[in-house]
Amino acid sequence: MKPQIHFCVRSDGVHIAYRMVGEGPALVLTMGWIGHLELMWEVPAYRSFYQKLARHHTVVVYDKHGTGLSDRDRTDFTLEAELRDLEAIIDHLRLKHLALLGIGQGGATGIAYAIKYPRRVTHLICYGAYACGQRIVSEDTRLAMLSLIRANWGKIGSRAIVDLFTRNVDAKTREWITKVVVKGATAEMVAQLTDQTYRMDVSGIVHKLRTPTLVLHRQHDMVIPFRLGRELAALIPNAHFIPLEGSDHVPAFGDSESVVRVIAQFLGDPVTDSQPVESRQPAVSELTVAVDDPATQEARSFITALNRLTLGQYCVVGKFTRYDETVRNALKDVRQKIVAGFDRPGGKRENHFFWAAPGSGKTYFAQQIAASLPQTIHYRECNLAKCSQAEFLSNLAELDTENKPCLCLIDEVDAKPNDVWPYEVLLPYLDANIDRGTHFVFLLAGSFGSNLTEMKNRIASRPKGADLLSRIPAGNEYEIPPMDLGDRLLTVLGQFRQAGHEMNREVQAVEKLGLYYIGLNSRLADARQLRELAVRAIERLPTGEDRVKYDHLFGAGDPENKAFWIQSLPAAADLANRFVTLED
Helix, strand or coil: CCCCEEEEECCCCCEEEEEEECCCCEEEEECCCCCCHHHHCCCHHHHHHHHHHCCCCEEEEECCCCCCCCCCCCCCCCHHHHHHHHHHHHHHCCCCCEEEEEECCHHHHHHHHHHHCCCCEEEEEEECCCCEHHHCCCHHHHHHHHHHHHHHCCCHHHHHHHHHHCCCCCHHHHHHHHHHHHHHCCHHHHHHHHHHHHHCECCCCHHHCCCCEEEEEECCCCCCCHHHHHHHHHHCCCCEEEEECCCCCCCCCCCHHHHHHHHHHHHCCCCCCCCCCCCCCCCHHHCCCCCCCHHHHHHHHHHHCCCEEEHHHHEEECCEECCCHHHHHHHHHHHHHHHHCCCCCCCCCCEEEEEECCCCCHHHHHHHHHHHCCCCCEEEEEEHHHCCHHHHHHHHHHHHHHCCCEEEEEECCCCCCCCCHHHHHHHHHHCHHHHCCCCEEEEEEECCCCCHHHHHHHHHCCCCHHHHHHCCCCCCEEEECCCCHHHHHHHHHHHHHHHHHHCCCCCCEEEHHHHHHHHHCCCCCCHHHHHHHHHHHHHHCCCCCCEECHHHHCCCCCHHHHHHHHHHHHHHHHHCCCEEEEEC
16 A cells, blocks of 8 residues: 655645655655655655665655645755754654664755754664765856756756666666656756755764764765765764665665665664675674773773762862863863953953864853853853854844843854855854943854864854954963763763752662773763763663662663673673762
8 A cells, every 4th residue: 555645834834745654663764856755656666665664664755845745935945944844744743763864965954953953863874975065066067057957857957867866777767767856846946956955064063963873875876976975974973884886876776775784784673685784883782892902991990999979079160060170170260251251341352262072061061151140141042053044143133132141152153164144143243242332241162173273274264254253352262172081971970860850869879880881882972972871771760779770771671781791791890789979
């Protein structure tokens, strides 16, 4: 039976068509260019591809705004507009956890969604994707392609593009696919979506991705060059890259079984084909505990000596902590300097500039500073990477409406490197204390590169970037270093305690073997991941238990539990059934 097509409505009234196939954990496909749910189901290769993915999953496919059966009156061709389609589908279906498969341009959409909603996305697969669209073709080729589409869509133009997408299909299948793309969108819509592909850029945010990610790319892809898939994988922390044979850009064509098989292994599904598959991204069960490794020795020594921890001793501000005393005191000085800006109102710029390592908790640092201020001082937070121009303007305009002292965080200030408007919009507000007598303290924070200098150089090369940097008073530039072993363990211990309070549970102690597992696991590298681990563990605590044990870090029957236990016994058997006692 053909699966039914359904519709959801975005918050702005746009109708998005979607189809669901199969049963099991959700796998949502973010399509890259043009689709038509009804016509694509008539193409045997498409239908077979979806059905294979749906062996162990509920596969969700949708027509993006402007194409197929979704509303066609589209004028916004930004990454934010793509996110609105995806958010609408996921919210409509009330999916709390899901995997994403981003195809072509849809890879950028999947990356942006996983960064925005890290606790929802369990796995991200990018197929035939890229980070920076400007690197796909030359400017002359881009203009020629757009001219071809506008002048010849439905004629030779559509057939030529179909030939690029599918190199090895028979004449009947090529005829079907041509019908899908021609009926899927008007010539002008196709041109706009093609141009959007060339303008899409997530290179400035992809380093923030912490979702387990698999990047697949066919080596002779004629639409998105293979080198761009390899570059994308290099930009994503801990991504696993698998090159595939073939030249078809569409995964449903060519050797689609290999694509399905690799995806299944990455998602942990049974692989029914006996043909070998390249190994997926290492899971925690593949974590190697080498006794002679310096990291292993450091973790064991550190945790062995840790018996009682007073969390307040490591406080920088509020619940933001750092283990190293030098770092802690430097950040306390930063906090004092920011707060002092509210003690000397009028006539001076009170702007501060941060570089922070990904996962170092810069946003939480700002939030905790704000929480420590008197209630007469307001706090505003705006993430540039997640804002359209209109949303950014609206957020800043609220400062004028309130007309009160305000601490304002502009997070990911290094995002949107190819847009002119962000700094043009922001500059008047950085001068507002001088020009209008306001009382604003701005924190501009980003994570590009490996240090403050690299991020400043990137920003200086952007339109109005040098002007923005000139608005930062001398001495108001800082670095928040990456979390080391002590910071990570301190953070997770604090999160165990905090999550316990939120669930009306009193966490008194944590087993040292559990901390050893956390300390050696590079996939638990930042505060968000540690928070997720802590919440899940507290949810598993039996009634009346006030200790977090090693077993509580895993779901029932999780093979990672046993695998790490066996590996760790030679090096850390004495950490089992021994606990670190916690105090506030």
